[in-house]
Amino acid sequence: MKQSLRQMITCHWSARRIQRYLDADPSAPLTPGEVAKIEAHLAMCEKCTQTAAEHLALHRALSHWPGVPTPDAESVDRLRSFLGHLPEEDAR
Amino acid sequence: MTEGQNDVDSARTLAFREQVEPEIEVMLRVAMGLTRNRPDAEDLVQESLLRAYRALDRFDGRHPRAWLLTIVRHTHLNMQRRKRPDPVGDWDLVRDSRPAFGASSQPSAEDAHLDGELSEQLSDALSELDPRFRAAVVLVDVHDLSYAEAAAVMGVPVGTVMSRLSRGRDRLRRRLGPQTLTPGRFA
Numbered sequence: 099m100k101q102s103l104r105q106m107i108t109c110h111w112s113a114r115r116i117q118r119y120l121d122a123d124p125s126a127p128l129t130p131g132e133v134a135k136i137e138a139h140l141a142m143c144e145k146c147t148q149t150a151a152e153h154l155a156l157h158r159a160l161s162h163w164p165g166v167p168t169p170d171a172e173s174v175d176r177l178r179s180f181l182g183h184l185p186e187e188d189a190r
Numbered sequence: 191m192t193e194g195q196n197d198v199d200s201a202r203t204l205a206f207r208e209q210v211e212p213e214i215e216v217m218l219r220v221a222m223g224l225t226r227n228r229p230d231a232e233d234l235v236q237e238s239l240l241r242a243y244r245a246l247d248r249f250d251g252r253h254p255r256a257w258l259l260t261i262v263r264h265t266h267l268n269m270q271r272r273k274r275p276d277p278v279g280d281w282d283l284v285r286d287s288r289p290a291f292g293a294s295s296q297p298s299a300e301d302a303h304l305d306g307e308l309s310e311q312l313s314d315a316l317s318e319l320d321p322r323f324r325a326a327v328v329l330v331d332v333h334d335l336s337y338a339e340a341a342a343v344m345g346v347p348v349g350t351v352m353s354r355l356s357r358g359r360d361r362l363r364r365r366l367g368p369q370t371l372t373p374g375r376f377a
Contacts, residue, residue: 117356121330125337125348148372152363155371159308160331165316169218173232177214180236181207184243 105143112139112146120153206243209254216255217262219333220343224266238265253338260342308370315365323358326351331359 112135118126119136128136140147180187217238221231238261242249249257316324329340330351337355341348363371 117359118352121337123337125341126352148368149363152368152371153359156359156363156366157331159312159371160327161334163309163312163332165309165313166219166328166332167222167228169215169222169231170228173218173228174215177218177232177235177239178211180239181211182203184203184206184240187240188243 108139109146112136116150206246213255213258217258234266238262256339256342259339263343315362319358323354326354327358330355
């Protein structure tokens with residue numbers, strides 16, 4: 099009983115941090131202690147491991163998703179070329 | 191103009207180019223989300239580059255992408271001040287866009303799954319998201335911006351991005367379900 103309550107609390111704690119753990123974004127890093135605690139929990143909790151796998155799959159699907167417009171190479175080249183003319187543009 | 195002034199301009203332009211050139215593509219992608227068309231996006235980035243160049247002396251050299259994206263957002267608001275600003279990642283632009291150029295012509299089985307059925311379901315699920323959550327998800331997961339960079343584009347604190355991102359992802363994950371996201375796992 100005690101053990102399953104502890105497990106539930108750890109699941110809740112991990113669920114609140116799992117995205118930050120997977121993103122590893124420099125704006126919101128987890129402490130080394132938090133990382134160790136999440137990794138230990140993932141090693142023994144099938145439910146949270148499944149949640150992490152779904153988050154990873156979702157991120158991968160979104161990063162491959164073809165539904166956003168991609169800049170065409172000519173636009174990028176024109177803007178790169180514009181960088182060389184900034185002093186003249188600035189003087190106008 | 192004196193020769194000395196030319197040297198100063200050249201050094202300044204070179205320093206600016208080094209900071210900014212790697213960020214042009216992401217600026218353009220974000221600008222396309224804001225303006226909803228390619229010519230306006232290019233104009234917006236061009237105007238933003240000029241503003242950034244003029245503000246270079248006030249830039250501390252840290253996080254150039256976040257700095258530039260903040261300028262893109264401010265420039266866009268300025269250019270649109272007589273119109274109602276569009277939310278970032280407008281759905282019409284996303285839905286009507288063509289597939290990314292340069293995509294592999296022979297995708298792997300996993301890529302085929304991502305590009306096929308899952309991609310369609312993902313489009314539907316994204317279209318049902320609150321626009322604020324969708325913007326956070328598109329900027330971070332699709333455009334690969336950091337939390338701070340997405341915050342710069344959205345004009346909100348990093349904590350707000352994290353909250354919207356978390357809620358958006360959770361709704362997408364639940365909407366798609368484990369059978370779609372991780373087929374075969376834990377069967």
